[in-house]
Amino acid sequence: QKEVEQNSGPLSVPEGAIASLNCTYSDRGSQSFFWYRQYSGKSPELIMSIYSNGDKEDGRFTAQLNKASQYVSLLIRDSQPSDSATYLCAVTNFGNEKLTFGTGTRLTIIP
Amino acid sequence: NAGVMQNPRHLVRRRGQEARLRCSPMKGHSHVYWYRQLPEEGLKFMVYLQKENIIDESGMPKERFSAEFPKEGPSILRIQQVVRGDSAAYFCASSRMAPGETQYFGPGTRLLVL
Numbered sequence: 001q002k003e004v005e006q007n008s009g010p011l012s013v014p015e016g017a018i019a020s021l022n023c024t025y026s027d028r029g030s031q032s033f034f035w036y037r038q039y040s041g042k043s044p045e046l047i048m049s050i051y052s053n054g055d056k057e058d059g060r061f062t063a064q065l066n067k068a069s070q071y072v073s074l075l076i077r078d079s080q081p082s083d084s085a086t087y088l089c090a091v092t093n094f095g096n097e098k099l100t101f102g103t104g105t106r107l108t109i110i111p
Numbered sequence: 112n113a114g115v116m117q118n119p120r121h122l123v124r125r126r127g128q129e130a131r132l133r134c135s136p137m138k139g140h141s142h143v144y145w146y147r148q149l150p151e152e153g154l155k156f157m158v159y160l161q162k163e164n165i166i167d168e169s170g171m172p173k174e175r176f177s178a179e180f181p182k183e184g185p186s187i188l189r190i191q192q193v194v195r196g197d198s199a200a201y202f203c204a205s206s207r208m209a210p211g212e213t214q215y216f217g218p219g220t221r222l223l224v225l
Contacts, residue, residue, distance in 0.1 A: 031211055032211040034213065034214075036216075042218075042219075043202055043216040043217060043218050043219045044154065044202070044216045045216070046213055046214075046215065049213050051211065088153070088154065090154075092211060094211070096167070097142065097144070097159055097166075097167070097206070097211075098144065098156040098159055098167060098169075098170070099144070099146070099154070099156060099204075099214060100156065101146075101153050101154040101155070102153065103152070103153040104153060
């Protein structure tokens with residue numbers, strides 16, 4: 001079982017719709033959760049961080065964390081073509097600062 | 112407010128040569144991490160350093176790879192006797208001191224081994 005799992009996609013969403021990205025993790029000791037966006041040939045760029053159960057909203061982005069079910073999700077509202085990228089879910093554990101990444105979900109927004 | 116800086120951005124080496132990748136963390140950041148992204152694969156942790164200390168090198172290959180973060184100057188990831196399988200994007204990230212702090216990534220160094 002992979003430590004952090006994501007659907008590789010590609011996920012295609014019409015422009016203006018909501019894109020929903022999901023991630024599950026295996027280690028119950030995971031403490032911090034991050035979503036990064038990576039355009040092709042570029043470096044990862046932080047979108048959201050979330051540390052406690054519930055929702056966290058930032059503009060068009062909402063991260064959701066459910067530690068009991070060991071999943072974290074990212075919702076992108078009013079999707080734009082510029083949102084087309086690979087989205088990486090990453091977690092860290094307390095006392096272990098390395099990021100463990102999923103393989104990423106490739107998202108394509110269709111105009 | 113400069114972000115994480117890495118150089119060179121692109122590096123070409125022939126098999127058997129040495130590659131040196133440099134990383135300067137963001138201002139105020141004292142933790143440095145190196146990650147590798149092989150073609151069509153995810154990001155994998157390599158090593159975590161603070162000034163003059165290697166904190167976690169559990170992701171480093173046992174041979175040919177080394178990393179340092181001296182008291183003065185950038186962090187350096189060194190790959191000796193490169194092989195074609197070392198061709199990848201190497202990313203450096205930095206964070207502030209607190210546990211669980213966000214890591215910010217540099218632009219990466221694309222290493223190509225001929």
